[in-house]
Amino acid sequence: MSRKYYVCTGCALLCDDIEVETDNDVVTTVHAACRKGVARMKGCSNPMECTVGGEKADIDSAISMAATILRDAKNPLIFGHGNSSSEAQKKSIGLAKKIGAYIDDTSSFCQGPIIEAILQDKLKTCTLDDIRHKADVIIFWGADPSNSHPRHLSRYSYFPRGQERQRGWEEDRTAITIDIRRSETADICGDTRFYQIPMGGDAEFMEALVSALSNKVPKTSFDFDKKRILELGNVLKKAKFGVICVGLGLVYSLEQLEPLFTLMNKLNEVSSFHLMPMVGQYNMRGFNQNLFVETGYINRLKFNAETGETEHGNNYSVVEVLRDMSVDAALIIGSDPLSSLPLSIARYLAEIPLITIDPCNNLTATRSTVTIPCALGGVESGGTAVRMDGVEIELKKIIETNNPSDEEILTRITEAM
Numbered sequence: 518m519s520r521k522y523y524v525c526t527g528c529a530l531l532c533d534d535i536e537v538e539t540d541n542d543v544v545t546t547v548h549a550a551c552r553k554g555v556a557r558m559k560g561c562s563n564p565m566e567c568t569v570g571g572e573k574a575d576i577d578s579a580i581s582m583a584a585t586i587l588r589d590a591k592n593p594l595i596f597g598h599g600n601s602s603s604e605a606q607k608k609s610i611g612l613a614k615k616i617g618a619y620i621d622d623t624s625s626f627c628q629g630p631i632i633e634a635i636l637q638d639k640l641k642t643c644t645l646d647d648i649r650h651k652a653d654v655i656i657f658w659g660a661d662p663s664n665s666h667p668r669h670l671s672r673y674s675y676f677p678r679g680q681e682r683q684r685g686w687e688e689d690r691t692a693i694t695i696d697i698r699r700s701e702t703a704d705i706c707g708d709t710r711f712y713q714i715p716m717g718g719d720a721e722f723m724e725a726l727v728s729a730l731s732n733k734v735p736k737t738s739f740d741f742d743k744k745r746i747l748e749l750g751n752v753l754k755k756a757k758f759g760v761i762c763v764g765l766g767l768v769y770s771l772e773q774l775e776p777l778f779t780l781m782n783k784l785n786e787v788s789s790f791h792l793m794p795m796v797g798q799y800n801m802r803g804f805n806q807n808l809f810v811e812t813g814y815i816n817r818l819k820f821n822a823e824t825g826e827t828e829h830g831n832n833y834s835v836v837e838v839l840r841d842m843s844v845d846a847a848l849i850i851g852s853d854p855l856s857s858l859p860l861s862i863a864r865y866l867a868e869i870p871l872i873t874i875d876p877c878n879n880l881t882a883t884r885s886t887v888t889i890p891c892a893l894g895g896v897e898s899g900g901t902a903v904r905m906d907g908v909e910i911e912l913k914k915i916i917e918t919n920n921p922s923d924e925e926i927l928t929r930i931t932e933a934m
């Protein structure tokens with residue numbers, strides 16, 4: 518009997534080698550996934566209920582009330598999307614267009630600028646499979662995949678043998694960590710390959726590295742051994758297939774991407790380097806790509822319901838539209854902004870009519886006027902998603918549920934408008 522493999526939606530690595538045992542539509546055992554993946558595949562410990570005004574409701578009433586809220590709103594916001602299938606994301610974009618909504622996702626305050634630069638061909642990238650087969654120098658910059666993407670090192674970036682890396686990590690790969698603290702990934706890379714920089718020192722360290730790559734003496738305003746920067750420059754120059762895995766630590770530290778562009782240009786003059794965004798939520802990149810195809814932008818925009826045109830910019834990010842209180846209702850899909858946004862902004866969000874679509878209960882759901890439980894993506898519903906490297910992956914349904922998929926819920930709300 519052939520073995521059946523599923524895709525884990527615990528993070529944007531979308532590991533596709535997962536085996537699952539089930540009993541009466543309950544996932545009982547998960548093989549090959551990391552602990553984070555097992556927890557995801559086993560489902561919500563606290564599932565969300567279907568409610569209207571805090572009282573249990575049937576799905577028809579919840580959908581009807583959600584449509585009423587969105588219809589009555591002058592400036593609705595649709596937010597979330599990172600934990601939704603691409604099919605649901607496209608429905609959400611269609612709904613935003615129809616009602617003239619603001620639409621955004623968490624990338625507007627994390628990996629968005631990097632993904633945008635990749636989609637605009639401003640940064641050279643590669644696939645995870647390229648990394649497994651070819652990468653000989655891998656830099657984890659402000660990233661700790663041992664915790665954020667637990668199988669990154671074992672499946673792709675460090676431990677596996679690859680077609681051009683037959684001798685694996687012992688002889689064929691050099692892994693380097695640049696971070697403000699010694700992470701678990703830094704421990705794996707070892708003392709000589711860990712470069713500890715001060716908080717906010719990333720841009721300056723990049724400039725120093727560009728100097729080293731240009732055979733000049735590197736300078737930093739903070740105390741750092743110049744010889745170590747020169748040594749690092751020599752390792753990078755010799756790379757046949759280098760990769761910088763960009764984590765949130767680096768994204769949050771850079772006020773603009775110019776230092777990263779300069780470093781990547783210099784690296785590609787002297788060797789060959791690629792960039793991999795360490796995307797967290799399993800289909801955040803999918804949302805960015807789907808919106809980009811539709812509008813030319815990856816996030817932070819508002820549709821005009823009459824013309825279908827968009828306005829885009831920082832003023833349209835979820836943070837800004839909530840800060841200036843221009844939103845009067847919000848539809849939240851697979852996200853918990855009340856837990857993740859600053860309190861001053863979250864407080865306003867909690868005061869307006871909220872609709873939450875999610876398989877699991879969360880803080881935002883507890884403050885929502887309407888909650889609609891959906892099937893858990895990749896477990897109770899299928900579809901497609903986009904891995905952190907831009908590769909589309911098919912998600913397979915494993916077990917049955919009474920909850921509709923988020924795509925079906927969004928279709929029904931759109932039809933009810």
Ligand code: SF4
Binds near residue numbers: 531553
């Ligand atoms: S690394 Fe990510 S996708 Fe892979 S098993 Fe763990 S949580 Fe799932």
